[in-house]
Amino acid sequence: MENIRHLMNVMDLSVDELDALLALARRIYDDPGRYKNACEGKKLATCFYEPSTRTRLSFEAAMLNLGGKVLGFSSADSSSAAKGESVADTIRVISSYADICAMRHPKEGAPYVASIHSKIPVINAGDGGHNHPTQTLTDLMTIKKLKGRLNNLTIGMCGDLKFGRTVHSLVEAMVRYPDVKFIFISPPELKIPDYLRKDILEKNNVTFSEESVLEEAMPRLDILYMTRVQRERFFNEEDYIRLKDTFILDHKKMKLAPKDMLVLHPLPRVNEISTEVDSDPRAVYFKQAEFGVYVRMALILKLLDLEY
Numbered sequence: 001m002e003n004i005r006h007l008m009n010v011m012d013l014s015v016d017e018l019d020a021l022l023a024l025a026r027r028i029y030d031d032p033g034r035y036k037n038a039c040e041g042k043k044l045a046t047c048f049y050e051p052s053t054r055t056r057l058s059f060e061a062a063m064l065n066l067g068g069k070v071l072g073f074s075s076a077d078s079s080s081a082a083k084g085e086s087v088a089d090t091i092r093v094i095s096s097y098a099d100i101c102a103m104r105h106p107k108e109g110a111p112y113v114a115s116i117h118s119k120i121p122v123i124n125a126g127d128g129g130h131n132h133p134t135q136t137l138t139d140l141m142t143i144k145k146l147k148g149r150l151n152n153l154t155i156g157m158c159g160d161l162k163f164g165r166t167v168h169s170l171v172e173a174m175v176r177y178p179d180v181k182f183i184f185i186s187p188p189e190l191k192i193p194d195y196l197r198k199d200i201l202e203k204n205n206v207t208f209s210e211e212s213v214l215e216e217a218m219p220r221l222d223i224l225y226m227t228r229v230q231r232e233r234f235f236n237e238e239d240y241i242r243l244k245d246t247f248i249l250d251h252k253k254m255k256l257a258p259k260d261m262l263v264l265h266p267l268p269r270v271n272e273i274s275t276e277v278d279s280d281p282r283a284v285y286f287k288q289a290e291f292g293v294y295v296r297m298a299l300i301l302k303l304l305d306l307e308y
């Protein structure tokens with residue numbers, strides 16, 4: 001359907017649009033009351049074929065905060081997908097029930113298929129190991145608000161860089177800002193995908209290194225982006241068990257980091273950040289989850305063409 005704006009990938013937004021969206025999210029954060037009726041009469045459908053806490057509930061909170069209503073399902077089992085209905089048929093139907101849809105799906109590209117058949121804006125709320133653009137908006141708001149800039153940063157990404165869709169989306173977004181360098185820290189089996197290395201990093205002449213010792217990288221970082229090893233994407237449990245505790249951020253490792261380094265994590269956390277780190281002022285992952293509501297409020301306004 002033409003003239004409908006979807007969000008599949010953070011690259012669907014120009015840098016100017018990204019900056020405007022973050023500025024809107026910041027205005028909403030500063031004065032939420034001003035937006036409390038902005039979506040009156042509008043409905044958001046959350047179609048989640050895969051588990052979620054933050055993304056689904058922050059989308060729902062975002063629409064409720066804007067004065068709209070929400071409907072949806074939180075697992076494939078509780079929808080007619082369990083009876084074999086296609087994503088294309090589902091979105092055709094949802095298009096007549098709601099004004100905008102956030103969709104999470106374990107298959108890469110499923111929200112894109114939905115967007116082709118949709119009469120309403122579709123937002124990719126995470127597709128397999130591929131992309132998670134609204135997590136990236138959350139990450140960008142966190143960095144911008146707490147670090148004051150999106151340029152001139154050395155970002156360490158640690159953990160499951162192969163399956164971690166939040167990593168892929170954040171790299172794609174950040175390479176568009178000047179003087180951003182990356183240090184990728186992972187076991188050899190969980191390195192960044194080839195397409196990210198060749199088509200995004202090398203093509204944009206971005207400085208990056210691939211390393212395997214977190215302690216060695218710590219002193220060089222402005223941001224440390226920790227990730228969980230994605231059990232649900234592994235083909236066998238043995239490999240998951242072998243790799244899951246490769247990197248555990250603890251108080252001792254934090255002592256190696258600059259005083260103003262920030263620790264981000266898209267959450268959920270499993271073992272990769274010891275709870276003793278939570279009280280360190282540099283640990284901002286719960287604040288990051290909070291910001292997710294404001295960027296999703298801004299995105300809903302933008303895609304519904306209700307910009308303030």
Ligand code: CP
Binds near residue numbers: 055268
């Ligand atoms: N960060 C994130 O996507 O969390 P959920 O899986 O809980 O939505």
